[in-house]
Amino acid sequence: MNPFATAALGLSATALLAGGALYAGMWPTSQIYGHTWIAGDDPSEVALTYDDGPSPDNTPALLELLAQHNVHATFFLIGEHVRRYPQLARRIAEEGHSIGNHTMTHPNLFRSSSATTHRELADCQRLIADTTGVTPRLFRPPFGARNPATLRVARAMHLEPVMWNVTAKDWQPLSVEAIIANIDRDVGRNQRKGRGSNILLHDASHLDTPQKLASRANTLAATAELLMRPGLRFIAL
Numbered sequence: 522m523n524p525f526a527t528a529a530l531g532l533s534a535t536a537l538l539a540g541g542a543l544y545a546g547m548w549p550t551s552q553i554y555g556h557t558w559i560a561g562d563d564p565s566e567v568a569l570t571y572d573d574g575p576s577p578d579n580t581p582a583l584l585e586l587l588a589q590h591n592v593h594a595t596f597f598l599i600g601e602h603v604r605r606y607p608q609l610a611r612r613i614a615e616e617g618h619s620i621g622n623h624t625m626t627h628p629n630l631f632r633s634s635s636a637t638t639h640r641e642l643a644d645c646q647r648l649i650a651d652t653t654g655v656t657p658r659l660f661r662p663p664f665g666a667r668n669p670a671t672l673r674v675a676r677a678m679h680l681e682p683v684m685w686n687v688t689a690k691d692w693q694p695l696s697v698e699a700i701i702a703n704i705d706r707d708v709g710r711n712q713r714k715g716r717g718s719n720i721l722l723h724d725a726s727h728l729d730t731p732q733k734l735a736s737r738a739n740t741l742a743a744t745a746e747l748l749m750r751p752g753l754r755f756i757a758l
């Protein structure tokens with residue numbers, strides 16, 4: 522083989538490896554970097570999960586909506602937002618929803634050292650426990666980004682890593698119809714495979730500041746529509 526062909530092969534192998542690492546570290550349903558919890562095998566089961574909260578602009582209305590339907594959801598809270606809005610975090614716990622750890626400051630853990638990951642999880646864990654009285658047992662990595670060390674650190678802290686298998690993409694400026702279409706596509710695929718669904722939604726943004734909070738009105742409207750659907754059983758994780 523001539524050296525150019527060898528070099529070209531080497532290059533594509535490197536590109537493949539890099540692509541594989543990115544897939545393993547970012548793709549929500551990939552299990553290459555270790556097991557993460559996603560969903561059970563009851564196709565009618567749907568877990569509504571809301572990341573990045575709490576937010577005074579969206580969380581109270583969402584809690585009212587869920588209460589009207591007697592449905593419990595899972596909230597992956599950011600420590601910094603719990604510190605800002607402790608009464609909202611307490612209300613989520615008091616109303617019987619599951620609370621998970623979404624780190625203190627929402628870094629990309631794929632690129633973080635084990636020490637940083639540990640500190641991010643430990644600080645958030647302590648704050649949620651002190652604020653709500655609930656010690657989370659679930660952890661969702663920000664952006665879904667993790668590497669094998671991320672999962673080891675979480676497990677050593679008795680935190681189960683949780684990903685998702687339905688991507689609503691509600692962090693983009695999408696219409697209610699577009700959010701619903703994303704959900705229907707992924708839930709339909711899960712049901713055809715005989716799987717339950719775990720829907721990634723947001724009642725806040727990791728970019729929220731006290732001065733500027735993201736509106737999640739369309740997420741709430743999409744949630745309201747889903748809750749009216751017959752044949753679905755909503756579960757908290």
Ligand SMILES: [Zn+2]
Nearest residue numbers: 572573663664
């Ligand atoms: Zn997030």
